[in-house]
Amino acid sequence: MRDGTNGPASGLFPRGTATYGAWPSARRPDRSSDPDLDTGKWYHGTALPLYGLPTEWPGHRGTGSVSLTQTPAGEYRADRLTLIHKGEDGGSVAVSTHRAATSRRFIEIAVIADLAKMTAAPLARSGRTAAYRRNTADTKAQLRADPGWRDHRIIVDGEPATFRIISTGRCWAALGRRGDIFIQVTAAGFRPGQVTLVPITDLSPYLG
Numbered sequence: 001m002r003d004g005t006n007g008p009a010s011g012l013f014p015r016g017t018a019t020y021g022a023w024p025s026a027r028r029p030d031r032s033s034d035p036d037l038d039t040g041k042w043y044h045g046t047a048l049p050l051y052g053l054p055t056e057w058p059g060h061r062g063t064g065s066v067s068l069t070q071t072p073a074g075e076y077r078a079d080r081l082t083l084i085h086k087g088e089d090g091g092s093v094a095v096s097t098h099r100a101a102t103s104r105r106f107i108e109i110a111v112i113a114d115l116a117k118m119t120a121a122p123l124a125r126s127g128r129t130a131a132y133r134r135n136t137a138d139t140k141a142q143l144r145a146d147p148g149w150r151d152h153r154i155i156v157d158g159e160p161a162t163f164r165i166i167s168t169g170r171c172w173a174a175l176g177r178r179g180d181i182f183i184q185v186t187a188a189g190f191r192p193g194q195v196t197l198v199p200i201t202d203l204s205p206y207l208g
Contacts, residue, residue: 047078048097050200051183059087061205064094083206091189098182107182114186115173116140155196
């Protein structure tokens with residue numbers, strides 16, 4: 001698996017980017033040749049425990065990035081799944097679960113990259129692609145040099161859990177561990193105290 005550099009480790013399916021995302025479609029093999037590469041199937045199969053906002057939260061729900069690896073035996077597994085929550089006021093909360101087998105340092109690099117992208121997202125939405133890329137790269141460099149992680153409590157399944165949190169502008173990201181997975185929250189337009197996480201077993205609002 002990747003270690004935050006541009007080279008995949010031997011024997012595993014390369015993710016395609018150092019930001020721990022799914023393969024770009026231009027580089028992904030034809031899905032018809034291998035159904036496992038249809039990343040949507042991993043949500044239907046609940047390949048990882050999933051967390052999101054409580055059912056009474058009124059905003060839009062959807063799915064986000066998927067990361068897959070292939071073992072030397074040729075079997076695929078999901079190392080990251082993401083649920084997206086978007087409010088009518090433009091705020092958003094992405095909740096990702098990662099396999100703990102991936103190093104914490106690698107996941108922290110992924111969190112920084114996701115936070116940088118969310119911070120620059122308004123530029124992308126306005127069509128300013130070059131500015132989006134510059135802003136994302138600059139923010140990643142700044143956060144990697146001095147991330148400023150601090151402890152924060154987030155309610156998970158009714159209990160306070162310790163997360164490490166970083167922020168830039170109106171955006172923030174948090175990383176915690178529960179059992180054998182890491183939980184990542186990346187948010188814009190929400191204060192950390194507004195986020196409460198619950199296990200998601202009914203995916204129909206996200207897949208509908």
